[in-house]
Amino acid sequence: MTTAQNERVATGGAVRHADAGRTGVWHADWLVAFGPDVDHLGFAGQGRRWRSRMTTLAVARLEGSDIRIAEDQRYVVLFSGLLTNASELDPAATQDDAAALVLGLIASHGADAFGSLRGPFAVLAWDRAEEKLLVGRDQIGLGALFYARSGSEGWLLSASPDVLASQPGVSRDPDAVALSEWLCGWFPAVEDTAYREVKRVPPGHAITLQGAAATVYRYWDPLPDDEDVQWLREEDLDAFEPMLNRAVNRSTQGLSPAVLLSGGVDSISVALAAADLAREAGVEPPLALSLVFPDGESNEESIQAGVARQLGLEQIMVPFEEAAGPQGLLSAAMSQSASWPQPMWNLWSPAYMTLARHAASRGRRVILTGRGGDEWLTISSYLLADQLKRGDVMGAWRLLQMRRRSNNLTRPADVARLLWMTAGRPLASAALDYIAPVAWHQRRRRRLLAERPDWIAADPAIRRAMDDRIDRWIDPARPKGGFYHREGQTAIRHPAISHDMEETQEFGRRLGSRVMHPY
Template identity: 25%
Template sequence: MCGIVGIFDTTGQRDIDRAALHRMNESQHHRGPDEGELYLEKALGMGHRRLSVIDLATGQQPLFNADKSVVIVYNGETYNYRELMAELKGMGYEFRTKSDTEVVLHAWEAWGPDCVHRLRGMFAFGIWDRNKQTMFLARDHIGVKPMFYSLLPTGYFVFGSELKSIMTHPELSRELNPQAVEDYFAYGYIPEPKTIFHNAYKLQPGHRIVLKVGDTAVRQERWWDVPFKPVKVGSEADVAREVIERVRESVQSQMVAEVPLGAFLSGGVDSSAVVATMAQENAPAVNTCSIGFDDANFDETAYATQVAQQYKTHHHAQIVSGDDYSLVDQLVHLYDEPYADSSAIPTYRVCQLARQRVTVSLSGDGGDENFAGYRRYRMAMAEHSVRDRIPASLRKPVFGTLGKLYPKADWAPRVFRAKTTFESIARDLVEGYFHGVSFMPDRVRAELFSDRFKARLQGYRAVSVMQDHAKNSPTDDPLSLLQYLDFKTYLPGDILTKVDRASMAHSLEVRVPLLDHTFVEWVSGLPPDLKLKGGEGKYIFKKSLEPHLSHDVLYRKKMGFSVPLAAWLRGPLKQRVRDALLGPLLADTGIFNQAYLRDLVEQHESGRRDNSTFIWTVLMFEAFLRKEMAA
């Protein structure tokens, strides 16, 4: 696992500024503390920071082919590299290392841009082919590994593993993108391909860029998508057996490493499934790590301990204090742009704990997206069943009016919190789902933003991100469509971003076997009623795991990896909230309605409303702006 950077002159004529390339590379030192190298030639510079995991002795980068006409910088792991190496040797390619990086290099020589179709793993890489005068960038199927880029006004193309790496380049403007600001306050993160900055972009999952000398535009090209193509299935018992077989094969393929390896264990279904599978592979006892809280409402360590004892793992747990809010400013530095998922705090802590014992850790991420495990899927399908039975001509005015009139009752029992449900039913499936997952729904953002900022948006709405993906969806099944939207937005933009930055902050490689693309392809084709059945999410996944995990682990109420935000913002962070939301920095941006910010703060402090999600989202934006001012 590594950090990569590059500068490419699209005119093919100019030299590369070595000092600028060095700054880009060293900004990502944490991603690869073991080694760092630069390579420059006419019109090209590449840099690499290495975290050694496979081929410790000879896997240095940038890496060249035999005649040095092709060079690669690579971040990730290709799990089928041994099979590909054998195939490429059969085609006459000679190998000087045992690394997967050299496999990808020769795969480019053999198959060109289509080499990505042969790779199984998590990766982001850049290749310069001097003979073809081509720069090639690619990102893995699901988006486990990141890639950022920009085409500068002067014709230089820059790329890197983190946004901070390309933002060190003096020619890249730090002008904020108003549409990205709208996206952030809706989603809590900035979905691909945008970043918070006007001329900086993310390479989307399953996409590639082919850039030739003389090109004046950069075009992302999709090379893979979640297919949702129905697969043949037998009985429910047959499907359950095949689920386990496929999980086992995926986990096995990702246990290859020349350094200590372990797993995260939250006590939830997905991480427990990965740990159980690892433990059954006759390997040495698995190293497992858990983070708990001293607040019982947020603590899952009892379930993690149960699984650890069942499978005799070397288990390490750490209890985090309920006032562990000291990472606020550190998070801003890690994520480089506004990011409001507060579970980044415990994720950072569990990566910190894991790195004390291992260099590679397996994670259970992806189970909810694959098998429809989130509660919001159940809510969305329940709303859709109502929506389907009522004509739009009646549904929109009736439920739209109910949504406007019904009070926001955060204080009430859940059964009485109908405002969001009414508002969702008044919309179509995609708009309703967007409304349900929004950190700040439309009505809140309409109050939050100033008239001046709304004018700058020129009618742009964050829901268009989901609407655009829905137009390209390979499925029209309602549940599958919602899962597809999460694969395109929430999974890469929030979950995988959170894990990548938190793990790389500690030079820890995290692998995600439940997001192996061959596994995802097969699971996407399973009948939707095997994923969400009778109100039970992950139905077939849980059934398949019944012989391996206890009923309590499989069927307890999902807790999530969260922190006591509401209490923090009324207690130890109260003054910081006031200073941030009501201070001059936000006021000077012209983005916000200052009176509404004051209402949010005063309502929350008084206990009349729980505005913690709204306040935290603004707080993290303000922290980002402060960091930018210091840059």
């Protein structure tokens, strides 16, 4: 297919990019420019361009990308990623139709359409009538999306921060404050990247770009501040298995996947669902991929092998030392991180990269994990603080005993430590905040700042900037929705989640695979 054919495949009234395959795997980093003028950026003659009276939308690097395009008289929609619920929105739809489906939703619901989409996606929708660009990123952050200013009223967007930093007018200077926060373990703000002038679209957020203004807002929030936790009822449990099967089916898109199989119930349940779905669809069973750890407490080899055998799965088991490589895990992580678009979050990535290579060599283009299973299948121990605060001693006792059995806490000192960390200390902090909120907050602030090593951010200006931003890492001592609610929000909103999701997609992308987390 020629470049011209690849960039314009017409179906009905919509124009879209050719199908990137059911996995939505991309092989190039597309680049979008939006604003009054993009000619100075060297977009002339590349990709596609659309003009209105006051603004221009241009997309380049289409060749080899997964961008699909649809347009009507008012909107131009660019879709990158995988719309896993495409067939649920339209039974006749395929991944080819993703942009057209989103176009229809945006025409009817505007930016509210993002909440109806599932899967790893980035959507850019140009509203010609209002001269604005609506930008949305998927709920968890599986699909990467970054943006930078171009001139006074122009904008650049891409799935790669490196691509943006290489454009004219965008500085390649590192964000010294964000990187210093990273080294401290505080984490930068979720929107920050390694580049000072390149920002991330946060997961579950949308941005409206109009002129020089960028309005960022959250479109998806399963735990809003003003709502209580909605606990499952006994009758709700029957819906779990069908929901997990749907999530796994969405993730595989009818392909036979590989599964990163540990000895935990999260990855085991994903492997079970994938095996059942493969059998029903008449496709090859999933391929089990397992790391074998050398020390006894971490070694789950017997469980991993037993699960694969019971499910009838071919299994590749790689000893951890072999997976990490001859140079060792730390050296491998440093070498891998040197070419990564951001500092590496998970130092275990080189070992899992080895497993992903095995999947790619067997032609498995989808890799499933059990990520998120702990959040779905377990209850945070911080519920103890809420229970004791409202006088539910028996409920706290049952939860404590459940935690004791699950975590194999045999020593009374271990149980006491758990009780202090997740109930005693939070309740004591809440009491002190009630008595002297300003003084207690300042003490917590000083204690956090004291943890910063002297060798980090020796420049006084960088230190002051870190000091000014430290408050966002101090959790409210008296959270409005309770301590359990606060922990649930952290599990969704913490920058580490976004970094982790982007990292797994990056190593999958480099091998031509899509890493999916059904939970």
